Amino acid sequence: MREGPDIARIASLVGDPARANMLNALMGGTALTASELALEAGVSLPTASSHLSKLMEGGLLTLASQGRHRYYGLAGPQVAGMIEAITGVAEAVGPKRVRPGPRDGAMRVARVCYDHLAGEHAVAMLDRLVARGILLRDDKEIRLGEIRPGQIRPGEIRLGPSAASYFSALGIDVGAKPRRPVCRACLDWSVRRSHLAGTLGAAILDKILSEKWARREKDSRAVVFSPPGKQAFERVFLG
Template sequence: MKDGPDIARVASLVGDPARANMLTALMTGSALTASELALEGGVGLATASSHLAKLIEGGLLTVAAQGRHRYYGLAGPQVASMLEAIMGVAAGAGPKRARPGPREPAMREARVCYDHLAGEHAVKMLDGFLARDILVRDGGAIGLGPKGAAHFAAVGIDVGDPGPSRRPVCRDCLDWSVRRSHLAGRLGAAILDKILAEKWARREKDSRVVTFSPKGRVAFEKAFLA
């Protein structure tokens, strides 16, 4: 056996269709029960429980008990980024599982990727940050540029104090629909929180779609694209 991470084990966990559907359903960042995930996976509850146990053992899911219920969620943003990257490969490598529906244009425009914004708006935002030196690339990593902290402080986002989190401030996440990077990390999450708190956009029910209002789009562009 070769040294290094066991890629095959992780790939086998994601590769089962029912488990893949369950993981995709958790890309909203919400936690779901086993019954809800059984519906997403198209399997019975007993089969879903078996799949969930394997995903927890494999480090892809966490579970928390609340009263009589157990809620399952992705183990973290790194798992979400992996799934988003796999979606990008799948989108370009072969036929889709189903005929594209009316939600697809909206999904491509703006959506939630676990806890940050993805889609065309998010890719354009990251491009703008890099062009204006608000963020900079150092080798393969993204970090704050000389104008970064002041720019985000002006719109009410503090990037200085990470608190107990060891999560990086900025990180690339490969966008499956645009097939270029959008912004993840603590800053990406803070920007999505700002967008929703200001009611510039809303999250559609039972969907990853994020819909901007006309005024909200203007405010978003002024804060993060101008």
């Protein structure tokens, strides 16, 4: 037996279509009940409960109880990043499904990826922050379709010298020492390049929503910008 992480076990958990649909439904960062996840997966409640037990045992989900209700969520941003990366690989090299209509188009422009912004707007924002030196990307970014052995991770991201003052002016504190990374590259499945994750990515999404530049579309991960909100976002993050 080889030493090291058991990749096959995790892959088998994610590889079941019903479980994959459940995990994808939780990518919006909202905890869901077993009944809600059964609907997302297209299975009966007893079957969903069996799948959820396996995902819990595998460490991919967390469970919180509130009154009589039990809510499932992703175990953390590392799990969300894995799902996003797998989705990107499937989009790049896997068989294509028939795409739904306008909602899917909105998802490609801007959406929630667990707790941060993803999609075209998010990738453009990271590119601009790096170009301005506010964020630094240590290595050349790796794009889906150009992945070679030993190059699975995109280039690491860190704060630039002006980052603290720049984000402080926006009401975002990057000086704290959180338990998770401040900056992390997350491979975007729709653009096939990196967007910004970590506590900074989450804080930027909170800023966008609190300023009402954009809103979460109901029953979707899509983030829809208003015309004035899009202008404000571009002025602050793409200027």
